[in-house]
Amino acid sequence: MKVATTVKEVREIVKEWKKEGNTIGLVPTMGYLHEGHESLMKCARENDKVIVSVFVNPIQFGPTEDLESYPRDFEKDKKLCEQAGVDLIFHPEPSEMYLDGFSTYVDMSGLTEELCGKSRPIHFRGVCTVVSKLFHIATPDKAYFGQKDAQQLAVIKHMVRDLNMDIEVVGCPIIREESGLAKSSRNTYLSEEEKKAALVLSKAVFLCEEMAKKGEKNTAAILKEMIALIEAEPLAKIDYVKAVDAETIVPVDTITKPVLFAMAVYIGKTRLIDNTIIDAK
Numbered sequence: 001m002k003v004a005t006t007v008k009e010v011r012e013i014v015k016e017w018k019k020e021g022n023t024i025g026l027v028p029t030m031g032y033l034h035e036g037h038e039s040l041m042k043c044a045r046e047n048d049k050v051i052v053s054v055f056v057n058p059i060q061f062g063p064t065e066d067l068e069s070y071p072r073d074f075e076k077d078k079k080l081c082e083q084a085g086v087d088l089i090f091h092p093e094p095s096e097m098y099l100d101g102f103s104t105y106v107d108m109s110g111l112t113e114e115l116c117g118k119s120r121p122i123h124f125r126g127v128c129t130v131v132s133k134l135f136h137i138a139t140p141d142k143a144y145f146g147q148k149d150a151q152q153l154a155v156i157k158h159m160v161r162d163l164n165m166d167i168e169v170v171g172c173p174i175i176r177e178e179s180g181l182a183k184s185s186r187n188t189y190l191s192e193e194e195k196k197a198a199l200v201l202s203k204a205v206f207l208c209e210e211m212a213k214k215g216e217k218n219t220a221a222i223l224k225e226m227i228a229l230i231e232a233e234p235l236a237k238i239d240y241v242k243a244v245d246a247e248t249i250v251p252v253d254t255i256t257k258p259v260l261f262a263m264a265v266y267i268g269k270t271r272l273i274d275n276t277i278i279d280a281k
């Protein structure tokens, strides 16, 4: 497994690979890797070569967010990638990605204005910009994103469509702990007590799936139950719990096509997200 820290190194390696006729899969991450990231790497193995980027992207964090404290352990990440059969890790410094005077951004309206975009106004501009840069640097055939960040997945698919990027975006299912808690690098912020309290997110997801399975089509009725469940947990504070069209992220009242039930909930100081997509069938 190779490790590159500069754009130039990645370009040289990718050029050789392409000359040999290899296909390339890219898995963008912020590191502190866990089984959720690992599942994306496994999906990406359908390509001849797999690149994982490990980069805590400063421009997707708001001024009061956790950029400084975001967990990092590159040695551990390297081992996990090696074991997962990754061919190249791209681990640049912020100064390599954002040269002095950097001033070009990819900014999307519409899809980015609901859910996480509402509470994190500059977040998706940062995400779209860094992912565009990674796409230009690694020039993958396919790129892999988790359903865990459902809005991000929809936004990236939309960006690729809008900007005619010749890359297939592949969504991979949410990986959960046995308890139901969705795996996240941010789970490391949680105390034991908070980890128990955090189960309200997955419980709300399962409740939603159960109600939908029984035939409930009214999103307000489902959201009401989900919110009541979360509010019963004293350590939980809701940022949002919403039902939107899974593709356009526009709020919906009735389940007639795939609906994304998504939430962001503070457990103590830690903001966690979870979601499920309910099919009309």
Ligand code: AMP
Pocket: 028, 029, 030, 031, 035, 036, 037, 039, 040, 144, 145, 146, 147, 148, 149, 172, 173, 174, 175, 176, 182, 183, 184, 185
């Ligand atoms: P992050 O390092 O948190 O930016 O995540 C990098 C990628 O891994 C994103 O596409 C996430 O959606 C995905 N990911 C993170 N956690 C999970 C999970 N529990 N299950 C599936 N994918 C995940």
